[in-house]
Amino acid sequence: xxxxxxxxxxxxxxxxxxxxxxxxxxxxxxxxxxxxxxxxxxxxxxxxxxxxxxxxxxxxxxxxxx
Numbered sequence: 588x589x590x591x592x593x594x595x596x597x598x599x600x601x602x603x604x605x606x607x608x609x610x611x612x613x614x615x616x617x618x619x620x621x622x623x624x625x626x627x628x629x630x631x632x633x634x635x636x637x638x639x640x641x642x643x644x645x646x647x648x649x650x651x652x653x
Contacts, residue, residue, distance in 0.1 A: 592638070595630060599630045602624070606620050606627065
């Protein structure tokens with residue numbers, strides 16, 4: 588489960604980086620920045636749903652504040 592979360596975080600950061608790159612390179616003339624940010628939102632929602640599903644299945648347990 589830790590590996591899946593790490594991969595998801597990497598995809599989110601990579602999408603954010605590519606959006607910045609497209610923004611600097613295209614100067615707002617194309618929709619590539621919007622698409623990259625939309626993918627970032629999609630990855631974030633997918634990660635959130637994956638964590639909720641894993642918790643409901645008992646694959647992960649909350650540890651609380653120690």
